[in-house]
Amino acid sequence: MSDSARGCTEPPTAVTEAEVDALVRGICFKTGPPRRLGVEVEWLVHELRDPRLPVSPERLGAAYAALRTVPLGSALTVEPGGQLELSSPPATSLTECVRTVSADLAAVRAVLRRDGLALVGLGHDPWHPPRRFLREPRYDAMEACLDRANPAGRAMMCSSASVQVCVDAGYEEPGPLGHVRRWWLAHQLGAVLVAVFANSPLAGDRPTGWLSTRQLRWAQIGTGRAGGPVLDAVPRAAWARHVLDAPVMCVRDDGGPWQVPRGLTFREWIRSGAPRPPTRADLDYHATTLFPPVRPRGHLELRMIDAQPGDDGWIVPLAVTTALFDDPEAAETAYRTVKPLAERTHGMPAPHNPLWRDAARVGLADPELRDVAAGCFAAALRALPRLGATTEVTDAVEAFRDRYVARGRCPADDLLDELRATARGARPPHPHGKDTPS
Numbered sequence: 001m002s003d004s005a006r007g008c009t010e011p012p013t014a015v016t017e018a019e020v021d022a023l024v025r026g027i028c029f030k031t032g033p034p035r036r037l038g039v040e041v042e043w044l045v046h047e048l049r050d051p052r053l054p055v056s057p058e059r060l061g062a063a064y065a066a067l068r069t070v071p072l073g074s075a076l077t078v079e080p081g082g083q084l085e086l087s088s089p090p091a092t093s094l095t096e097c098v099r100t101v102s103a104d105l106a107a108v109r110a111v112l113r114r115d116g117l118a119l120v121g122l123g124h125d126p127w128h129p130p131r132r133f134l135r136e137p138r139y140d141a142m143e144a145c146l147d148r149a150n151p152a153g154r155a156m157m158c159s160s161a162s163v164q165v166c167v168d169a170g171y172e173e174p175g176p177l178g179h180v181r182r183w184w185l186a187h188q189l190g191a192v193l194v195a196v197f198a199n200s201p202l203a204g205d206r207p208t209g210w211l212s213t214r215q216l217r218w219a220q221i222g223t224g225r226a227g228g229p230v231l232d233a234v235p236r237a238a239w240a241r242h243v244l245d246a247p248v249m250c251v252r253d254d255g256g257p258w259q260v261p262r263g264l265t266f267r268e269w270i271r272s273g274a275p276r277p278p279t280r281a282d283l284d285y286h287a288t289t290l291f292p293p294v295r296p297r298g299h300l301e302l303r304m305i306d307a308q309p310g311d312d313g314w315i316v317p318l319a320v321t322t323a324l325f326d327d328p329e330a331a332e333t334a335y336r337t338v339k340p341l342a343e344r345t346h347g348m349p350a351p352h353n354p355l356w357r358d359a360a361r362v363g364l365a366d367p368e369l370r371d372v373a374a375g376c377f378a379a380a381l382r383a384l385p386r387l388g389a390t391t392e393v394t395d396a397v398e399a400f401r402d403r404y405v406a407r408g409r410c411p412a413d414d415l416l417d418e419l420r421a422t423a424r425g426a427r428p429p430h431p432h433g434k435d436t437p438s
Helices: 017-028 057-067 094-114 137-147 152-159 179-196 213-221 235-245 266-272 280-288 315-326 328-345 354-365 367-387 391-403 411-423
Strands: 037-047 075-078 084-087 117-120 162-168 294-296 299-306
Touching: 017 235, 017 266, 017 280, 037 094, 037 315, 057 094, 084 094, 094 117, 094 315, 094 391, 137 152, 152 213, 162 315, 179 235, 179 294, 179 299, 179 315, 179 328, 179 354, 179 367, 213 299, 213 354, 235 266, 235 280, 266 280, 299 315, 315 328, 315 367, 315 391, 328 354, 328 367, 354 367, 367 391
Parallel strands: none
Antiparallel strands: 037 084, 037 117, 037 162, 075 084, 162 299, 294 299
16 A cells, blocks of 8 residues: 555655565565456547647547546546557456457547547557647656657657557466566567567658657667566566666655656665655655566556557457467467577567567568567467457457468558558558548
8 A cells, every 4th residue: 555545644654675675576466377357558549530630639638528428447548648548447358358448449439539530540650749738747757857868758658559468467386377487478579569560660751760660769768767677587576676776757746846856766765865765655656657568567567569550450469468378378389489589689678679679670571570470379369269259359360460470561561551652642541540531
């Protein structure tokens, strides 16, 4: 329980390094049989008639006010640049998760359509520069902190969207579903997911040279803020060290502007006690300001997948990831299939290693990544019926495999083809969307 929830009569107390280490170890990896999963789907919100036209903050605000009156099974939140996110409740099956989020998305789209707006599944806004929609102390501090490095932070905040898949941490014991194996698998398979689902090759209406510009932006933010820990045999210890040695984004202050310290790690903050001693609530908040590709939050949050094309494109990465993590046979196959990729990391954490850079830059044009992706999709397709997946879900995964993986392509390649067609004078199609009026 954080200090903010203890009641106003008990003053917050400072935490020690030993307490932080114990808290992080105990909270971030809750082990047990994999039973639940979830998904967080982020979307860019653009004009229905032409997504290249900017949407005013006033229109976005009115649309979101209308959406908050709609009963949804998922939590609806808004990102700093006005992106919309739906976070599913924990589901006990893939079918339950897909059904809940699909119904919620249908309701959201109906409200937005009445306002002339549409959800667009792209990992990075290809047309508009980053623009803040939310004006809150958290995002003011985040912007000030990230601006010290480079402009990538603003693009991450305001121009990116993703599909985040959440799976249980796994068993305490070793084996295909053990938490140590799943932690390792998430970081190696994560590069494959980047390559397979890359869907953001443009910025400023021009190719960036990367199939996943979103992943490029995350990498540019830096290792302390957006990097993972060094992988070792004890995930809890590695993550606890990472949290303690990561830079503090801000020191919150209810009475004035939040301070944005320069180069202060949480460990140093504990030792110095300045500008004030950190509390349990500060630790909780600090953990939310770290954006590694795999974030342990009691469960494992896989954050590396670009937002996907079409109304239902998000279902494919959810289904594939769930199958490769929660079906024991598929998990063992995935582990053996991705294991050779570990040599290409050179022991460096994700995403700041050669494997992840290659995945984001060239995707499945990399022969080894293409072969590994094919093996993982085959394992997932065998596993999905065992997990009770519907025919519609299995067919969608198979269609994606045939359209992209088998051909060494990803959704980003379609966008680049469309751009080249436009340059030749062809009529530019709506990017991935089904909401374009005829």
